Amino acid sequence: MTKHKLPAVWMRAGTSKGLFIKREHLPVDQTKWIEPLLAAMGADSRQLNGVGGATSTTSKVAVVGKSAMEGVDVDYTFAQVSVGGEKVDFSGNCGNIASGVGPFAIQEGLVQQVKNGETKVHVRIFNTNTERIIIETVEVDDNGHVQEVGNYAMPGLHGITGSEVKVAFANPAGSMTGQLFPTSNPWDYLTISATETGCKPFTVRATLLDVANPFILVDASTLPFELQDSKRDDALYLSLVESIRREGAVRMGLAHYIEAAAQVRGTPKIAFLWSAPDDKANIRVRSFSMGKPHPSLQLTGAVCLGAGMCLPDTVPSRLANLAKRIGDKQELPTPSRTPSPVSLTGKQMLNHYATQTVKIEHPSGLIEVEVVTQYSLGNEGAQIQVERCIVSRTARRLFEGNIYFYL
Known part of the structure; x- marks a missing residue:
């Protein structure tokens, strides 16, 4: 075996931690990244022989390099390194890790030099996993250095504040499937057979939505x-959750059959939804990551759920409305193949933009998402698009240096 050296930075970005690596320090062929990333993070179940933290939120990698695209500063590829599974998943994006890409790019000189007097820098990022643009607004000091210290508090850090990084996902719909609603329905029924779980067959209602990342948003009722x-996490519970996720993957066209869906744990993701018990939030969520409960909520999950709350007839939009009408047991109508905004007239829908800020309660607190939707009239009738979703995070550089590993 040969000893290798890999320059890298370890950063906390949002509620995740991971390796940030310059694209130039990895092989040109992306398929040859897998072995060094596994070795660097640690391929064993506790990641003792690497720098990983043995959880899905601390076993992540961001690969960042200058972009050749016009109007884009950097390209960013996200990698989810499995814990003990010897797999690296490139199928989706991580919004929390993405929030560290802007600061990292400035610190590493990958963006145009900051002008004197600027207090904020807008970094345009192309995420290669989803082929979508992310625009990050990063605060800098008088010398153009990233401002890490600040007063912005985010849930999941328990009293730790930092400088706010605004993360705007531009045109985030269809990140992997090419469609806002991969099944063309605002919600669907998913039936799980007895043979898959060892339990009786059951059916759940869910919205299959692809915004920033594909998610299966399940009506918990x-x-x-x-x-x-909502607090269980034993083996039977997680196997049932995984069964729903696999069925949703097939229905979304992300896998041809159930067994194939089992091979890709990173996407689609799954979350259970409840009406919020009070006025502090619009909805309550418990999400899952790589087969385990997420300690808070993926940032892409917040984006996807926030968008879903602002779209007509979806499970999250109905549950958000129910939160304001305690005791209302209104049933969802039969799924419509052409969801459309019914509250606007034809003239009003012509290039009409609506901005809403929604509040989502997760196990570690609350997160706000600003959602901009566009209503328009076309040859196929009324259309709705998710124009932009904006969330705020903080990020901090923890250490820099070289990782040594053997291959």
Whole structure:
């Protein structure tokens, strides 16, 4: 075996931590990244022989390099390194890790030199996983250095504040499937067979939505008894969650069959939704990552759920409305293949923009998402698009140097 050296930075970005690596320090062929990334993070179940933290939120990698695209500063590729599974998943993006890309790019000189007197820098990022643009607004000091210290507090850090990084996902719909609603429906029924779980067959109601990342957003009130406890995380519970996720993957066209869906744990992702119990939030969520409960909520999950709350007839939009009408047990109508905004007239819908800020409660606190939607009239009738979703994070450089590993 040969000893290798890999220059890298370890950063906390949002509620995740991971390696930030310059594109130039990895092989040109992306398929040859897998072995060095596994070795660097640690391929064992506790990642003791690498720098990974043995959880899905601390086993992440961002590869960043100057972009050749006009109007784009850097290209960013996200890699989810499995813990003990010897796999590296490039299928989706991580919004939390993405929030560190702007600061990293400035610190590493990958963006145009900051002009004197600027207090904020807008970094345009192309995420290669989803082929979407992310625009980050990063605060800098008088010398053009990234300002890490600040007063912005975000849930999941328990009292730790920092400088606000605004992360705007531009035109985030269709990140992997090419469609806002991969099934053409604002919501669907998913039936899980007994053979997959060892339990009785059951059916859940879910919105299959692809915004920033594809998500299966499940109405928790339709879950079977075995899944009603929102704090469970035993093997049976997680196997049932995974069964729903796999069925959703097939329905979204991300896998041809259930067995194939089992091979890609990173996408689609899955989350359970409840009406919020009070006025502090619009909805309550419990999401899952790589087969385990997420300690808070993926940033792309917040973006996808926030968008879903602002779209007509979806599970999240209905549950958000129910939060304001305690005790209302209104049933969802039969799925419509052409969801359209019914509250606007034809003239009003012509290039009409709507901006809403929604609040999502997750296990670590609250997150706000600003959602901009566009309504328009076309040859196919009324159309709705998610124009932009904006969230705020903080990020901090923890250490820099070289990782040594053997291959």
